[in-house]
Amino acid sequence: MTATELTELIDIDSTLSEDERLIRKTVREFVSRRVRPYIAEWFEEGISPKELATELGGLGLLGMHLTGYGCAGTSAVSYGLACLELEAGDSGLRSFVSVQGSLSMFSIWKYGSEEQKQEWLPRLAAGEAIGCFGLTEPDFGSNPAGMRTRAVRDGSDWRLTGTKMWITNGSLADVATVWARTDDGIRGFLVQRDTPGFTTSDVHHKLSLRASTTSELVLDDVRLPESAMLPEARGLSGPLGCLNEARFGIVFGALGAARDCLESTLAYAGAREQFDRPIAGFQLTQAKLADTALEYYKGLLLALHLGRKKDAGTLRPEQVSLGKLNNVREAIAIARTCRTILGGSGITTEYPVLRHANNLESVLTYEGTSEVHQLAIGQALTGISAYR
Incomplete structure (x- = not known):
């Protein structure tokens, strides 16, 4: 039984718009062509092909539910159906798209300055840049309020120190949204890959999500300008x-x-x-x-x-x-x-x-x-x- 036949048993298609069916079909065909023939090998060898980013961007899948700045502006249902088709290929592929669009891009789109949006969102939407989201720490997963990563004022700049763990896309990312504790509560910062003191290392020997890059982020007295802070995010x-x-x-x-x-x-x-x-x-x-x-x-x-x-x-x-x-x-x-x-x-x-x-x-x-x-x-x- 095919995917179409499975959904037809309860007539799902009758509840979908023409655009929703077209997006689902497009993503399904992409997964069949570019993922299914290779995913078993990628999983076994622990490979996360970076070149897929621009292909996903070309299809409009990165930040597809956001509006403006090169984003497709689709419905939430269309985004959900795309996620379903991507994960039918592999959870790692959907994780890449989720982190890029719903964590990295959304954090900038929702909480960033206009300058930050203009700088990053078009490139992230096209897959020309990759983003990650640094919240989880080695000792604080379900309790993010306990995070130890700290940002302190240094004149007009900030200095960040701490470690983030289990970060999807971490070592691939050109920009990381990093959350840190300040005297003014928890704030978000955009940390570019080449910032001195910012390093990443991948988690190996995984038995799960092997076709996905999982990393540790280390911030060793990372100096950032005031313009790196997400101005509209304050607190958890x-x-x-x-x-x-x-x-x-x-x-x-x-x-x-x-x-x-x-x-x-x-x-x-x-x-x-x-x-x-x-x-x-x-x-x-x-x-x-x-x-x-x-x-x-x-x-x-x-x-x-x-x-x-x-x-x-x-x-x-x-x-x-x-x-x-x-x-x-x-x-x-x-x-x-x-x-x-x-x-x-x-x-x-x-x-x-x-x-x-x-x-x-x-x-x-x-x-x-x-x-x-x-x-x-x-x-x-x-x-x-x-x-x-």
């Missing part, structure tokens, strides 16, 4: 607002990995014979396929509902938490169930299911762990914060 609301943008893309993206698992498993089950018949004809296999497809459809309907709310300007952060928690959790369960249908073949890179399952373990954790999203939903339900 700045970085948290960016994270909510990235989480929205994950709500759709995780379903792409799930769909790819379902498609490959359906094809395998129809061709693989045991006891003189295709295993797709056995009741236990069909029960697994039915249950996994059901969760995929429910997640897709949830994603589309949240996307329509985002386009209407009524989407709340706890609703994004609900979408990410459900869809990533179910996507992992789908990948694991599909692996059981593939048997031993499921553990090789010849089939995508275990690669997707491994990747989704990271997706489950970043942009807020499952536990953090459970607490966000719990607070919305009870009116009581369980964080402290």
